[in-house]
Amino acid sequence: MKPRDLTDLAVRNLREAILRNALTTLGVAVGVASLVAMLSLGVGLQQLASKRLSQSGLFDTIFVTPKNSFRGMGRPQREAESDKPPRPLDEEARKEFEKLPNVIEVYPQIRFFTEVRFNNKPYATVVAGLPESSRNSGAFDGIEGSFFSSPTADEAILQIEFAKDLSEKPQSLLGQEITLRYAERQAIPAAGGDASSSAAPEASGGFSVVPKELRLKIIGVVETEPAAGYGGYGNARLLMPLETAATLRAAQVNDLRDIVRGSAANKVTFPSLSVRAKSPSQVEALEASIKSMGFNAFSLLDASKSLRTFFSVFDLLLGIFGSLALAVATLGIVNTLVMAILERRREIGVLKALGAADRDVQQLFFVEAGVMGLLGGFLGVLFGWLLGRTITFGTNVYLKRQALNPIELSSVPWWLIIAAIVFAVLVSLVAGLYPASRAAKLNPVDALRYE
Amino acid sequence: MGRMTDHQPAIRLEHISRHYSMGETSVRAVDDVSLIVPRGEFLALLGSSGSGKSTLLNLMAGLDRPTSGTIFGNGQNLATLSSIELAQYRRNTIGMIFQSFNLLPRMTLEENVELPLRLAEVDRSERGARVREALERVRLTHRVGHRPAELSGGEQQRVAIARALVNRPQILLADEPTGNLDSSTGEAILTLLRDLRQQIGMTVVVVTHERPLAERFADRLATMGDGKLLDATASVKGLA
Secondary structure, three states, rough: OOOOHHHHHHHHHHHHHHHHHHHHHHHHHHHHHHHHHHHHHHHHHHHHHHHHHHHHOOOOOOEEEOOOOOOOOOOHHHHHHHHOOOOOOOOHHHHHHOOOOOOOEEEEEEEEEEEEEOOOOEEEEEEEEEEEHHHHOOOOOOEEEOOOOOOOOOOOEEHHHHHHHHOHHHHHOOOOOOEEEEEEEEEOOOOOHHHEEEEEEEEOEEEEEEEEEEEEEEEEEEOOOOOOOOOOOOOOOOEEEHHHHHHOEOOOHHHHHHHOOOOOOOOOEOOOEEEEOOOHHHHHHHHHHHHHHOOEEEEOOHHHHHHHHHHHHHHHHHHHHHHHHHHHHHHHHHHHHHHHHHHHHHHHHHHHHOOOOHHHHHHHHHHHHHHHHHHHHHHHHHHHHHHHHHHHHHHHHHHHHHHOOOOOOOOOOOHHHHHHHHHHHHHHHHHHHHHHHHHHOOHHHHHOOOO | OOOHOOOOOOOEEEEEEEEEEEEOOEEEEEEEEEEEEOOOOOEEOOOOOOOHHHHHHHHHHHOOOEEEEEEOOOOEEHHHOOHHHHHHHHHHHHHEEEEOOOOOOOOOHHHHHHHHHHHHHHOOOHHHHHHHHHHHHHOOOOOOOOOOOHOOHHHHHHHHEEEEEEOOOOOEEEEEEOOOHHHHHHHHHHHHHHHHHHHHHHHEEEEOOOHHHHHHHHHHEEEEEOOOOEEEEEHHHOOO
């Protein structure tokens, strides 16, 4: 039979036992819905997690340090083998990194522990400089107030815990001024004071530390800790634009190391640089090219890989649970079609007497199974999407009560919609295999025998 | 008529047997039957119930295969045909009608008649005309959009005949076509079959247990009993 006639007959047959076939189709729909809902939760959670993680800057940032920055202690032999001095991590290197493909920004870490005065009360805290690229990273989506007006503004964003220390109502801090007291490094000429010559004999200079003050306007309070952890800003509670922070020349912890190494000469070097890639997928190649330039480079890509593995397994488990309902629905299709064979014995006999081949009868039952699968698939995707929305809605109602930000818990991407419908049809066809071959094998003489 | 130039008979049965095993015993539904049905003949297969006449008809129709013996239908040895080829034979060479009409109850008359055209993959554009032609032949052109249950038995059997004719078969096989009809309607159906045979030049084989009707309409009578062909020589015209 031609496909159109086959489909026409199949749909007609399905309509003849409309209740039973509708219930069977609904069974398939429920099965597909549970599968779609489960997988949409899996996908949604994965997207949520990877969004959070990319906001944290953990996985798109490469942390670069000069080679052998501690000499002697760890690897004395290798040190002896190569006489070449390690390449310094200076402004020149920074410019080279910036020219690499897929690099958004290269920035040094500026973080120092200092004292802040607010309402004439001293508070000890960690101050960190924020690179401009963090504006768009999404880490400040939940900010109260706004992001820095310019990369060189004298403005501060406070972390919520610190803001709570300053005032009972953190929101009231917006627009107020806070005084940053810090120690400025001031280079001492080589020929200068005797203190330097005794500290580092081969150094051309050292520095003295001069207390300074800077007034910053509080423009934002942020709840999350952007880019906390590795390569990030640690426990910084007061965030300011990186360029503003750089102009302070505030004394940092690693300055002491420079003195010990004696490389803190007239050239500015960085203890470390963070290289931010456009996306985590480019980190591996970037890391390799930075290493080939003669620096140490680290990233947490491996951790992200194992996270992806985790989600694959998680999705698989959700998929298996979701498939259970579909498996039950499959049995429903088998049952319905086997019942239909018993009912339509005579009709099958007539079709064969009129010249239908076994193949025609088989295809007819096959198409009936397929149509139920297709309809069930469409309905199921719709139900599953609704179920996902409902779960998201319920979760967000709960989160709102807990004064937390809403999240997008379930996500139904295109591939999931198409895959679910295709899967439903395939599973239905498999379910139709046995009934179809049984119907095809029906002996027409027996089927037509007058009862 | 063109088919008269064809030397092959419409149906030739050579030592046909059909045995069924029912549990431990073997039932010989048809036992060593040989019969030739020439083209254009109206043959009546007579016999009491269980005599094997319906089984013989199903074998001629290619719905069943014999346990032994050879069947030639329209010159083709049915034993050599694959199941798909046998389906083609049923579709194109044979038209069948039944005692209980066997129309599909949820289809309209037109759709019932169209069904063999669908199976034969006849073009959609051609089907309407073919269906109308077949329905005209059985003189049923009104109520074609109705369901079979809305018609009388005689009308239903006429639709079944139209369905059997729509693929223009050369052989029409009828299994007790008057069994569910009152005698006058039954006569009308047999008259119709006889007329069609003459108009189209078909070969007609009718299974019946009503000897008087058979004697009135058939060219020849073949009588079955216990699976055997008892007598196939009685030419009705000769008797008359």
